[in-house]
Amino acid sequence: MIFESVWTYDKLWIKAKIYMQKAFNEDRDGDMFPFWSAIALEFVARSALASVHPVLLADPREGENILYVFGYHKKPLYSPVSIPTKTVLERCAVVIANFTDNEKAFCKDITTRRNEELHSGGLGFDSYPTSKWLSKYFKVIQILLEFQEKTLEDFLGNDEAKAAEEMIAKKDATLEKTIRERISKHKKFFDGLKPAIKAERIAKSKAEKWFASRHYRKDLTCPACANLGILSGKLISIKESIAGDSEIIQNMNVLPTHFRCFCCDLELTNHSELDVIELGGQYKMEEIYDPREYYEIEEDEEPDFDYGND
Amino acid sequence: MNEYEIDNENELLELAHSLGEPVSSRRNGPLIDKLIPLNPFDAHPQSLSANFGTTDFPYHTDGVYFPIPPKYIILRYIQGVENPTPTTIRDLNEIKQADKELLQYSIWKVQAIRTFYSSILAQDSSYYRFDRCIMKPLNKANDNSERFSDIVLGLPVQTINWKINKTVVIDNWKCLHNRPGVKAEEINFRTLQRIMIL
Numbered sequence: 223m224i225f226e227s228v229w230t231y232d233k234l235w236i237k238a239k240i241y242m243q244k245a246f247n248e249d250r251d252g253d254m255f256p257f258w259s260a261i262a263l264e265f266v267a268r269s270a271l272a273s274v275h276p277v278l279l280a281d282p283r284e285g286e287n288i289l290y291v292f293g294y295h296k297k298p299l300y301s302p303v304s305i306p307t308k309t310v311l312e313r314c315a316v317v318i319a320n321f322t323d324n325e326k327a328f329c330k331d332i333t334t335r336r337n338e339e340l341h342s343g344g345l346g347f348d349s350y351p352t353s354k355w356l357s358k359y360f361k362v363i364q365i366l367l368e369f370q371e372k373t374l375e376d377f378l379g380n381d382e383a384k385a386a387e388e389m390i391a392k393k394d395a396t397l398e399k400t401i402r403e404r405i406s407k408h409k410k411f412f413d414g415l416k417p418a419i420k421a422e423r424i425a426k427s428k429a430e431k432w433f434a435s436r437h438y439r440k441d442l443t444c445p446a447c448a449n450l451g452i453l454s455g456k457l458i459s460i461k462e463s464i465a466g467d468s469e470i471i472q473n474m475n476v477l478p479t480h481f482r483c484f485c486c487d488l489e490l491t492n493h494s495e496l497d498v499i500e501l502g503g504q505y506k507m508e509e510i511y512d513p514r515e516y517y518e519i520e521e522d523e524e525p526d527f528d529y530g531n532d
Numbered sequence: 533m534n535e536y537e538i539d540n541e542n543e544l545l546e547l548a549h550s551l552g553e554p555v556s557s558r559r560n561g562p563l564i565d566k567l568i569p570l571n572p573f574d575a576h577p578q579s580l581s582a583n584f585g586t587t588d589f590p591y592h593t594d595g596v597y598f599p600i601p602p603k604y605i606i607l608r609y610i611q612g613v614e615n616p617t618p619t620t621i622r623d624l625n626e627i628k629q630a631d632k633e634l635l636q637y638s639i640w641k642v643q644a645i646r647t648f649y650s651s652i653l654a655q656d657s658s659y660y661r662f663d664r665c666i667m668k669p670l671n672k673a674n675d676n677s678e679r680f681s682d683i684v685l686g687l688p689v690q691t692i693n694w695k696i697n698k699t700v701v702i703d704n705w706k707c708l709h710n711r712p713g714v715k716a717e718e719i720n721f722r723t724l725q726r727i728m729i730l
Contacts, residue, residue, distance in 0.1 A: 292655065513559070517645055527645050529556045529578040529666055532567050532596045532726075 223313075224462065228278035229304060231269055231370070238265030242377060253339070255346040259359060260336040266311050266366045266377070270318060273370040279304045283525055297420035301429030306334050316367045319458040319504070325362045326491035327331050332359070357393040360386040361494075398498040405488060408446035409423065420485075424449055427484035438476040438507050444483035445499060448476070463516070470516045474507045481525030533621060533690060533707070536699040543674075544608055544725065545697065551604050552729040557595050558593060559645075560692070567724040568606075569714040583665050586719050591622060591708035592663040597644035602728035605702045608726040609694035611723035615686050617714045619700075619724075621690040621707050624660050630703050632657065633685050640667045652680060659705035684708060694724075726727065 226233075245258035251369070270277040280287035281303040287293070290302040305313070312322045332355065339346030356451035363386075367377055372523050373385035412420065425447065431441075444451040455476040463472045480500060481490040496502040514526075538544050548554040554563050575581030575660060580589050595602045607619065635653035642650050643710070644665040652662050661667070662680070669675035692700055702709055714722060 244647070513645075527578070527597070527643060528558055528576075529597055529643070530561065530576060530591065531663070532557070532565055532576065532579045532581060 227276050227291045227293075228302065229268070229272055229279040229291065231272040231276070234269035234272050235370075235372075238262050238269055239377060241265060246378075246382060247437060250352055253345065253350075255352070256332070256347045256350055257339055258356065262311070262330045263332065263359065263363065263366075264307050264336075267307075267314050267329065267483045268304075268438065269498055270369050271310060271313055271333060272364045274317060278317075279310070281305050294345055297380050301479065314366070315456075316325055318365065319456075319475075319477050320368070320493065321362075322477065323491045324479070324494060325365060327354075328358050328418070352409060357389040361390050361393065364390060368462050394494075394498055394504055397494060401490065401495050401499050404490075405446045408483070408486040408488040412447040425483045427451075430484040436480065436482075438474065440507065441483060442501070444481075444486060444488055445501070446488045447486035449485040451481055451485070453478050453481050453496075453501070453505075453531045455479045455505070463511075464475055466510075466514075468513075470513055472509045472516075474509065477504050533692075533703070534701045536701075537697050538608055538699040539697045541725075545726065546604065547699070547701075548606055548727040548729055551606075551707065553610075554597075554727050555598075555602065555730050557728050563727060565726040567718050567726055569711075569713075569722055571719065572680070574720075580665060586678055587713040589711045590664055592665075592710060593661050594663075594726075595703050596642055596650075596661045596663040597666060599648075599730070600730070601659060602704050602730055603659075604729040605704045606699060606725075606727045607692075607702065608699040608725040609696060609723075610725055611696070612694065612721060613715065613717050616694045616722055617712055617718060618694060619692040619709055619711055621702060621709045621711065622684050622687040623686070623690065624684075624706050624708065626687050631679075634676055635660070635680065638641055638676045639670040640674065641705045642667050652676070660708070662708060 241258050241262035245255055245262055248255040248258060268279055277288060277291045280291050282288065284299065286296060287302050287304070308330070311326050311495035312334070315323070315326050332395060335350065337346070338344045363377065364368070364374055366372060371443070374386050377466060378386055415423070431452055436452055438457060439452045439454040440451040441450045443449070455478040458475040458477050461473040461475070463470050475495060478496050479493045481488070481496060481501065490496050490501070493502055533704040535548065538547065544564065545554070555566050556563055569586045570581045574583050575585070580592070584590070590662050593601050594605050609616070632653055636655060636657070638651060639649050640652065642648050642661070649670070650661055653660055664677065669677065
């Protein structure tokens with residue numbers, strides 16, 4: 223008989239759908255709708271990892287959990303232990319390009335509420351109307367589903383999916399309006415400055431840009447004041463390095479998650495805010511390494527390996 | 533082993549590209565190497581010549597320091613004396629199965645940009661890797677070099693008698709080659725061009 227762990231993709235995917243259906247059977251204003259939805263979300267996140275490999279769900283602190291995934295057991299009746307939800311979310315942030323800190327924070331919040339509901343006498347989902355979380359929930363679900371090549375229709379059924387898509391679109395439109403207003407405010411602020419102050423800000427921004435500590439940064443024209451700000455982001459993937467004449471070039475794909483302009487002080491703080499004004503496209507970063515640095519060759523070691531059969 | 537007569541470098545490079553991906557033998561080195569017998573003090577400090585000078589080069593695979601050694605080696609004779617020192621080849625396809633298992637089993641440390649472990653015969657039997665200058669057995673128990681030397685020297689010898697523009701393609705995965713000690717008048721003179729092909 224072929225062994226199948228309890229963390230295979232299909233098993234988790236089916237459970238995610240079961241819990242979502244349980245949620246939809248509840249009153250949308252009640253506490254149990256977000257409760258079952260939170261559990262469904264956790265299964266969607268777990269199935270996303272399982273779609274890469276079920277071993278991503280094994281608790282690595284106990285080696286037997288890893289062996290278990292591949293059908294090896296020390297004992298006949300072994301109860302495998304999976305990673306906690308917090309770790310599931312950390313792993314999703316690494317594995318899924320569009321699952322950024324923003325999505326992770328949302329998932330952590332709803333998970334904390336679920337824990338309060340399950341493990342304490344407190345009311346985790348009290349005062350948690352759908353207006354507070356549901357459109358964001360569907361957006362996060364959509365990101366997790368896309369990664370596992372599934373759609374909202376596959377997960378929610380046609381009718382619920384249509385409603386969810388409308389909510390996502392409306393949320394995006396609202397966010398776009400907010401961001402456009404923010405840009406306009408910063409443009410007005412910068413345009414209203416005296417020329418001498420503008421010049422001083424532009425000059426000062428160069429130094430501030432230099433010292434700003436941001437991951438995978440690149441210059442980007444500010445959508446408000448048209449000066450150069452810093453776009454930074456989250457590493458998605460590293461391409462195979464290329465050997466140049468005397469250096470090694472490494473190309474990385476980055477998802478933008480932050481923009482800051484030091485001239486007009488505009489700040490866009492997550493991928494969604496950038497995406498609604500079409501600045502959310504992934505970009506390529508090129509890093510150039512000295513071969514010694516790339517291969518972590520210590521200066522004091524033996525002379526460079528440069529053998530040839532001559 | 534295939535033989536050609538090639539009288540220019542363009543044709544040599546064309547042949548190389550038709551066989552696979554030509555690669556420099558050293559970082560930042562040229563694609564076409566010049567192999568000239570040199571005394572150790574004139575030679576590159578990390579080379580066979582630095583180790584053996586103009587005496588016998590032991591049988592070896594070229595480029596053992598690549599993750600997978602080059603599949604082919606092209607050699608072209610472009611300058612030398614009459615009746616030059618030949619290059620000799622041993623075809624490892626002839627090795628018996630029991631010996632092959634031994635060569636797959638023992639572990640060697642290969643010096644490279646990043647030192648790595650390897651067996652003499654790859655685990656899938658697709659290629660051999662052997663160069664005593666930069667390969668050391670992991671420990672005494674893994675040192676099958678004497679046995680390997682006996683095996684190699686027991687295989688039939690193929691001799692490449694050089695003449696100007698003679699070009700040969702050697703299967704570097706399945707053959708070891710050597711250059712015997714050269715004559716005095718060949719030192720700093722006998723010239724072979726070489727291209728390694730991945």
